[in-house]
Amino acid sequence: MDGDPPGEPCVVDPPAGSSSRKRASLPADADSEDTELYSAPSDENSDDEFQLYLGKKARRRLLKASSRSSTSTVKPVPKHPVYTILFVPEAKTDNLRLLNEQAVSAFLEATVPGEVKDVRINSRRNILAIDVEHRSALEVLRKITSLHDIKVRAHATTIGAIYDIDTSIPQKDLPILTKPKPADEGIVIRQVSRIGTSTCLKIVFRGDSLPAHVKVGHFRQRVRHYVPKPLQCCKCMKIGHVAAVCGTATVCPKCAGPHKDSD
Numbered sequence: 001m002d003g004d005p006p007g008e009p010c011v012v013d014p015p016a017g018s019s020s021r022k023r024a025s026l027p028a029d030a031d032s033e034d035t036e037l038y039s040a041p042s043d044e045n046s047d048d049e050f051q052l053y054l055g056k057k058a059r060r061r062l063l064k065a066s067s068r069s070s071t072s073t074v075k076p077v078p079k080h081p082v083y084t085i086l087f088v089p090e091a092k093t094d095n096l097r098l099l100n101e102q103a104v105s106a107f108l109e110a111t112v113p114g115e116v117k118d119v120r121i122n123s124r125r126n127i128l129a130i131d132v133e134h135r136s137a138l139e140v141l142r143k144i145t146s147l148h149d150i151k152v153r154a155h156a157t158t159i160g161a162i163y164d165i166d167t168s169i170p171q172k173d174l175p176i177l178t179k180p181k182p183a184d185e186g187i188v189i190r191q192v193s194r195i196g197t198s199t200c201l202k203i204v205f206r207g208d209s210l211p212a213h214v215k216v217g218h219f220r221q222r223v224r225h226y227v228p229k230p231l232q233c234c235k236c237m238k239i240g241h242v243a244a245v246c247g248t249a250t251v252c253p254k255c256a257g258p259h260k261d262s263d
Helices: 016-025 029-034 043-049 056-073 101-111 136-141 171-177
Strands: 083-089 116-122 127-132 150-154 157-162 178-180 188-194 201-206 213-216 219-222
Touching: 083 136, 101 116, 101 136, 127 136, 171 178, 171 188, 178 188
Parallel strands: none
Antiparallel strands: 083 127, 083 150, 116 127, 157 201, 178 213, 188 201, 213 219
């Protein structure tokens, strides 16, 4: 039996496949640099993703500030002025709801072509309102005396009130003492009357606007809006409408019985 010579180390050549498997299992440096198991977040990403916590009061302050800034930048659209004239029936028994709307529209268009913007009927007060584009059309409409066989009168007035007027002044002297200011051109006072026995005066102006002041004698008085009494039907005694548009039965104002008032 032949043996290895003594003194020489034994060298065993590895199999051919083992070296290839070893080289495949150990990746190169370039491959290891390209292959990343995870990526640490950078400073830029961490700053962008950070959110500051705000309390409820701070959030409310921010919302109020943003709403004020947004509303201040919005500019309101100027509205075109509209001029209105009112018509009331001459007879208290006439009901404006019975008007032929198509016939009235054709009549108004023929009277003031292209001027009528809107027509409204207040069924509770029995008043017809006409809105027009220009003030000049009001003078033409003011001459109308009938609408579809119902006698009407124009009521293009505005009512104001003044206070602290001496009760000793008689009614006949009130229109003489009450005058518009000289600077208020075009202001016309149509009627001045005392409200009951109080110190308040009711002033009816022609037109659709109130002056800021009038003169009573040589003293200036501030004009305020007149608030009328609530409507009360003299037929059923209920609040909110007039007798011409009332559809309920007659009620006695003294005993509330189903009959007319009989003295």
